Amino acid sequence: MIQAINDILYRIAEEVLEKIAFIFSFPEKDRVPIPFESAVVASVSFSGLFDGVLLMAVSQQVLPELTGNMLGIDMDEETSMEEQHDALKELINVICGNLLPAIAGKQMIFNVETPQVIEASSVSDLEGELAAIAKLSIEDSGHCDILFYVKGEIPEIPPPDMGEE
Amino acid sequence: MSINVLIVDDSGVMRAMILKSMRMGGIPLGEIHQAGNGEEGLAALKEHKVDLVIVDINMPVMNGEEMIDHMHDDPEFQKIPIVVISTEGSEVRQNRLMEKGAVFIQKPFPPKKIRDTLKGILDIGGGK
Numbered sequence: 328m329i330q331a332i333n334d335i336l337y338r339i340a341e342e343v344l345e346k347i348a349f350i351f352s353f354p355e356k357d358r359v360p361i362p363f364e365s366a367v368v369a370s371v372s373f374s375g376l377f378d379g380v381l382l383m384a385v386s387q388q389v390l391p392e393l394t395g396n397m398l399g400i401d402m403d404e405e406t407s408m409e410e411q412h413d414a415l416k417e418l419i420n421v422i423c424g425n426l427l428p429a430i431a432g433k434q435m436i437f438n439v440e441t442p443q444v445i446e447a448s449s450v451s452d453l454e455g456e457l458a459a460i461a462k463l464s465i466e467d468s469g470h471c472d473i474l475f476y477v478k479g480e481i482p483e484i485p486p487p488d489m490g491e492e
Numbered sequence: 493m494s495i496n497v498l499i500v501d502d503s504g505v506m507r508a509m510i511l512k513s514m515r516m517g518g519i520p521l522g523e524i525h526q527a528g529n530g531e532e533g534l535a536a537l538k539e540h541k542v543d544l545v546i547v548d549i550n551m552p553v554m555n556g557e558e559m560i561d562h563m564h565d566d567p568e569f570q571k572i573p574i575v576v577i578s579t580e581g582s583e584v585r586q587n588r589l590m591e592k593g594a595v596f597i598q599k600p601f602p603p604k605k606i607r608d609t610l611k612g613i614l615d616i617g618g619g620k
Contacts, residue, residue: 346600347509397505399512410505417503420550421599424579433583441502441552 333459335429340461340473343422349396352463352471360462361386361472363447369415370445371423375437379455379477383419389469390415416442422473454478494522495614496541500533500559501548510546510577517607530559537569544614549578560592573613
C-alpha cells in the first residue's frame with residue numbers, strides 16, 4: 328500500500344508541475360531530502376477517511392521561474408514574494424486535491440484546508456507519520472520534495488486506480 | 493459580442509492562469525472582474541453586469557458552493573452561467589455542483605479545456 332501511495336504521489340506531482348508550471352521534473356529517489364532551511368515550504372492539511380498534511384519544499388532559486396511560468400510572464404520580468412508564495416500554495420493545493428481521491432477513490436469526501444507557506448522550523452510540529460515522499464529534480468539545479476503525512480493508520484480501501492487522469 | 497467575466501479564486505496566480513487560458517482560447521472578453529472569495533464575488537456581482545462566473549470551491553471566508561447557493565437564491569443572478577474550476581476530486585461533490593447547474597473543470601486543466609467548455613456554454617462557437 329505504501330509503495331502504491333508513493334507511486335501515485337510521484338505521478339501526480341510530475342503531472343501537476345508539468346500542466347500548471349510547465350516544468351518537467353524527474354524522480355530523484357536516491358537523493359537525501361532537501362534541507363527545509365534552504366527551501367520554501369508550504370503545507371496543506373486535510374481530513375476525511377484519514378487525516379493528515381501534505382508538505383511541499385521547493386529550492387528557493389527555482390521558485391521565481393516556476394511562478395513566472397504559471398503567470399505567463401517574460402523571463403526578464405520579476406515576480407514578487409507574494410506571487411511566489413501564492414504559486415507554491417496553488418501547486419500544493421492542486422497536488423493534494425488530486426492525490427486524495429487517487430488514493431481513497433473518487434467517492435470519498437475530504438476537506439482540504441487553505442494551504443500555507445510555513446517556516447522550516449515549524450515542520451517538526453506537524454502531526455502524523457510520513458507515509459510517502461516524492462523527491463524530484465526540476466530545472467537545472469532545483470529540487471522539489473513532497474511529503475505526505477498521515478495521522479494514524481490509513482484504513483483498508485479499494486486498490487487505487489493507477490490509470491485514472 | 494464580448495463577455496463580462498467574474499473570476500473568483502483565492503489564488504491570484506490561478507486567476508491569472510484562467511484569464512490567460514481564456515485569452516489564448518479566443519474567448520471574446522469584455523470587462524474582467526476578480527474576487528478572492530465568495531463574499532467578495534457576490535459583492536462584485538451586485539456592482540457589475542456579469543455574463544459568466546468562474547469560481548473555485550475551496551476558499552476562505554465564503555467557499556464557492558456557498559456563493560453558488562446565494563446566486564441561486566437571488567433572481568437577478570440565477571441565470572448567469574457558472575463554471576467551477578477546482579481541485580475537488582470527490583465525484584459526490586462534483587455531482588452536487590453539477591446538479592446546481594454548474595459546469596465542472598478539475599485542476600490541473602489544459603487551456604483547451606477552458607476554451608471548449610466556455611465556447612459550449614456561451615454558445616459562441618468555434619470550439620474543439
